[in-house]
Amino acid sequence: VLDGHPLSLPILGTNNSLKNIKKSAILDYFKEKFGIGGIVISAAGNIKHKDLIDKIKKNISGMENRKYINDFTGQEPPENGRVKKIHDSKTSSVHMCFGGLGCRRDSEDKYPISLFTNLFGGSMSSRLVQKIREEEGLAYSIFSSNVQYLDTGVTIIYSASSPKNADRILKLIKDEIVDIKRRRVNEVELERAKENLKGNIVLSVEDMSSRMFRLGKGLLFNKKVLTINQILKKIDKVKQNDLNNIVDKYFKLDKMSLVALGRLNKGRLL
Missing domain, CATH: 3.30.830.10 (Metalloenzyme, LuxS/M16 peptidase-like)
Structure with a gap:
């Protein structure tokens, strides 16, 4: 149904793509996408909002405080017909x-x-x-x-x-x-x-x-x-x-x- 669309690709990748990924590429991606400005933290249950904020602040001190730019524009699915x-x-x-x-x-x-x-x-x-x-x-x-x-x-x-x-x-x-x-x-x-x-x-x-x-x-x-x-x-x-x-x-x-x-x-x- 989604052949030709990014959603049709395997989430884990393929043998070849995994073999060719370098450590530097992973670290660069992490630095680009995983800034404080792009993370949503959700919690539910027996916890107070202030307590959660205090705990989060203690654990994100090493992360860069930069604004996350979401460049996702989406892609129209192809008309593949019946398969x-x-x-x-x-x-x-x-x-x-x-x-x-x-x-x-x-x-x-x-x-x-x-x-x-x-x-x-x-x-x-x-x-x-x-x-x-x-x-x-x-x-x-x-x-x-x-x-x-x-x-x-x-x-x-x-x-x-x-x-x-x-x-x-x-x-x-x-x-x-x-x-x-x-x-x-x-x-x-x-x-x-x-x-x-x-x-x-x-x-x-x-x-x-x-x-x-x-x-x-x-x-x-x-x-x-x-x-x-x-x-x-x-x-x-x-x-x-x-x-x-x-x-x-x-x-x-x-x-x-x-x-x-x-x-x-x-x-x-x-």
């Missing part, structure tokens, strides 16, 4: 990932696409789970989600099943996409998705690491942190038509790609 990659593996199950391009972090589609992937395959009451797992009994696991980056995003539909069910599962996924485009999202499933997504967000506040990461990401990416109530209000504002636009915009079957791992008939899938 199919099948990896033969002697596993007892088949893992499939079907998806395409999504929205970036600051897009107005941020909350609508999260609600759509929730009602489509993000909860036990979602369309894919009810159809493929509960009614048909074809998959051990089936879900949809989306990932948002600074300059682009991806949509994901994942399933794990026995090899004999893979073709049928992929057909049902496509059928559900066609069906929701034809009959559109209804008010009942939209409200159910809203309550599910809001519930997950509220519950995540109880986990200190989730709270810490939310605060840090907000400051790092958006220069501000939305309160939980602000996020819930944004979710409540999403309308049926917003989700219908999402499925038309991001779930085009002729642009969605497939990656599968397992014992498969390469000529049949997709």
Whole structure:
């Protein structure tokens, strides 16, 4: 999906790139990027703000106090069209990932696409789970989600099943996409998705690491942190038509790609 975009590159690099990195290059990069002005420190839990500041001051005395210049401009993802990659593996199950391009972090589609992937395959009451797992009994696991980056995003539909069910599962996924485009999202499933997504967000506040990461990401990416109530209000504002636009915009079957791992008939899938 992201072939040709920096996000498609391996995070750890390759054997050749790692062999050719010199110590001086690492130190130069550290000096350039890791100044006090470019670091966000986030903390949550049983700690007082003043105590945290005092501890930080004691441990950053050796770092340079320079302003960090963020020169990241992003890059538009390439239009790669539909791609199919099948990896033969002697596993007892088949893992499939079907998806395409999504929205970036600051897009107005941020909350609508999260609600759509929730009602489509993000909860036990979602369309894919009810159809493929509960009614048909074809998959051990089936879900949809989306990932948002600074300059682009991806949509994901994942399933794990026995090899004999893979073709049928992929057909049902496509059928559900066609069906929701034809009959559109209804008010009942939209409200159910809203309550599910809001519930997950509220519950995540109880986990200190989730709270810490939310605060840090907000400051790092958006220069501000939305309160939980602000996020819930944004979710409540999403309308049926917003989700219908999402499925038309991001779930085009002729642009969605497939990656599968397992014992498969390469000529049949997709």
